[in-house]
Amino acid sequence: MNYKKYNNLSFAERCEIRNVQDSMLQEHLQLLLRNSQFYKKLLKDIDIETISLENLHKLPTTSKQDLENHNSDFLICPNNDISEIVRSSGTSGHPTKIVYTKKDLERLKYNEHQALSNCEIRKSDTVLLTCTMDRCFIAGLAYFLGSQSIGASTIRNGANSLTSHLDLIQHLNPNVIIGVPSFLLKLAKFAEKESNPTLLGIEKLICIGEPLRLWENGTLRTTQLCNKIESAWGAKAFSTYASTEMVTAFCECRKQAGGHLIPELAIIEILDDDGTPVPPGTTGEITITPFHFEAMPILRYKTGDMATLIDTPCECGRNSVRISGISGRKYQMIKCKGTTFYPPAVNAVLDGMSCVKEYQLRVESNDLSDKVILAVALTESAKLAEVESALNAALRVKINIIEEDHRELSKKVFPVGARKPIRFTMR
Ligand SMILES: [Zn+2]
Known part of the structure; x- marks a missing residue:
């Protein structure tokens, strides 16, 4: 035709x-x-x-x-x-x-x-x-x-x-x-x-x-x-x-x-x-x-x-x-402490926060509940609690957040040769 x-x-x-x-x-x-x-x-x-x-x-x-x-x-x-x-x-x-x-x-x-x-x-x-x-x-x-x-x-x-x-x-x-x-x-x-x-x-x-x-x-x-x-x-x-x-x-x-x-x-x-x-x-x-x-x-x-x-x-x-x-x-749905969410929900919150310089969501997949860690690099004056409460409100679940050095985290998000930033990993 x-x-x-x-x-x-x-x-x-x-x-x-x-x-x-x-x-x-x-x-x-x-x-x-x-x-x-x-x-x-x-x-x-x-x-x-x-x-x-x-x-x-x-x-x-x-x-x-x-x-x-x-x-x-x-x-x-x-x-x-x-x-x-x-x-x-x-x-x-x-x-x-x-x-x-x-x-x-x-x-x-x-x-x-x-x-x-x-x-x-x-x-x-x-x-x-x-x-x-x-x-x-x-x-x-x-x-x-x-x-x-x-x-x-x-x-x-x-x-x-x-x-x-x-x-x-x-x-x-x-x-x-x-x-x-x-x-x-x-x-x-x-x-x-x-x-x-x-x-x-x-x-x-x-x-x-x-x-x-x-x-x-x-x-x-x-x-x-x-x-x-x-x-x-x-x-x-x-x-x-x-x-x-x-x-x-x-x-x-x-x-x-x-x-x-x-x-x-x-x-x-x-x-x-x-x-x-x-x-x-x-x-x-x-x-x-x-x-x-x-x-x-x-x-x-x-x-x-x-x-x-x-x-x-x-x-x-x-x-x-x-x-x-x-x-x-569909297959990246995260199950955490009885709640489910998709990685873009996290992006939506963090992309809107000027105190967040870089971040990466790391998920260890498990049948019942995934282990979720969010690595963030923040501006000097920023408070981690601020990020925590914004995420908590949006996702309705408290996830573990750790701070990492901006340069080191950027290397993980933009590894050499990657087609797009890796802000989400699942294993
Ligand atoms: Zn149109």
């Missing part, structure tokens, strides 16, 4: 979006049944023709574990057609192999073109990429292909030093930066030593890996981290979310109201712990069925990422559903 002819589907009426998705779903299911060893077995007793968006939940889901354990059974293209091989972090510490054909890379390019168009990246923009293009990651390549497809100029500086990024900003004048929010904050603080970052001409920050807006009490709340990077750079920040397996991005529009689904590329469902779809406004696990993936098509893939579906009309005019920022990993 030529999905590119549906490049304005986001703006169509909801019923039209549904009709197109239903027919894409049918085509996708037929493809799986014909060609995928994994799904031939899984779907053999199901009358595929009766399946639509309405009763999609009747079909089985696919887990990260399935993709790890039966990896080659997902591959439906001949080996000769494989164009790109990458790895995705696995659940057991072993990375999972994911492959793409040339057409899949074309799809990736289209996907990112659509995603970056949501936040109105244009041909006239110059985009600095601070995420890696190599080391078997797909995200950097996606941003590069998408920017190129739009016709913007790209500066590929990958996971380079702060000095190097600042030098490029000062001399090559990008007006857009793509990167991890806490890294962008670090870069702004570094730039402040020499000049005022708000005068460097940065207009947009495209953010990956950490949430900018979380769903709380029935509304989307902007995180402290987002406020900080926007004011540090004098720029607008837009969240984008995707994964290697689903090859489909959710990017915010100019209204900054959650990442829009690209409806001609995928279906999204949000599932509760029992695998039942939950309505918009309820947090659950993001589950994706990407269409038109030629090498390793998947069905109802459970990402392990927790978010909330938003289906209220968006002022940008798109009718595609949106998702909140990722509130946590």
